[in-house]
Amino acid sequence: DQQVKQNSPSLSVQEGRISILNCDYTNSMFDYFLWYKKYPAEGPTFLISISSIKDKNEDGRFTVFLNKSAKHLSLHIVPSQPGDSAVYFCAAGGYTGNQFYFGTGTSLTVIP
Amino acid sequence: DTGVSQDPRHKITKRGQNVTFRCDPISEHNRLYWYRQTLGQGPEFLTYFQNEAQLEKSRLLSDRFSAERPKGSFSTLEIQRTEQGDSAMYLCASSPTQGNTIYFGEGSWLTVV
Numbered sequence: 001d002q003q004v005k006q007n008s009p010s011l012s013v014q015e016g017r018i019s020i021l022n023c024d025y026t027n028s029m030f031d032y033f034l035w036y037k038k039y040p041a042e043g044p045t046f047l048i049s050i051s052s053i054k055d056k057n058e059d060g061r062f063t064v065f066l067n068k069s070a071k072h073l074s075l076h077i078v079p080s081q082p083g084d085s086a087v088y089f090c091a092a093g094g095y096t097g098n099q100f101y102f103g104t105g106t107s108l109t110v111i112p
Numbered sequence: 113d114t115g116v117s118q119d120p121r122h123k124i125t126k127r128g129q130n131v132t133f134r135c136d137p138i139s140e141h142n143r144l145y146w147y148r149q150t151l152g153q154g155p156e157f158l159t160y161f162q163n164e165a166q167l168e169k170s171r172l173l174s175d176r177f178s179a180e181r182p183k184g185s186f187s188t189l190e191i192q193r194t195e196q197g198d199s200a201m202y203l204c205a206s207s208p209t210q211g212n213t214i215y216f217g218e219g220s221w222l223t224v225v
Binding site for chain 2: 105
């Protein structure tokens with residue numbers, strides 16, 4: 001039961017352009033969402049989060065948008081940099097934080 | 113704040129042996145989680161603790177898997193009678209309170225040969 005889906009396994013973007021990574025979820029009880037970045041052989045690094053009371057959260061070059069009616073969230077990276085090349089995971093869960101469900105990840109390549 | 117620490121980072125073991133992984137959470141984080149990640153997949157929740165209490169363990173993969181957090185600080189994850197299918201990265205994470213972000217360690221790679 002894949003409750004969180006990232007349907008694009010990979011994405012390539014030119015340096016300086018916008019990267020948009022998408023994530024869909026099925027459980028309407030989810031009300032807290034996170035994005036992580038992962039390099040090979042390392043643990044995921046937290047990037048940005050959003051709770052269901054908001055529809056947008058910004059942190060520097062990273063913005064997360066949440067569309068609750070569509071059960072969809074997206075991560076925008078502007079401008080994209082070569083160091084952003086990594087696998088990005090979205091995660092969803094309840095605000096109680098008992099457990100989070102992760103998508104299968106999107107591998108982002110930023111081309112210099 | 114030294115981050116979540118996991119040990120060992122890599123473990124190669126023969127099928128049928130037992131292995132134990134240790135996790136030291138960020139200090140003062142009372143919630144601790146174990147996840148597993150295999151190639152091409154996202155992290156998969158296994159279990160979590162609030163202080164020393166294991167509040168969710170139904171997602172542990174089999175009765176060969178067990179976890180402890182005896183004093184509410186570090187935790188151990190043990191896999192008994194390892195199988196080749198147990199080969200994966202085992203991730204530990206911690207968070208300070210309900211609903212907050214979880215922070216992962218570097219992971220412990222297990223290879224069962």
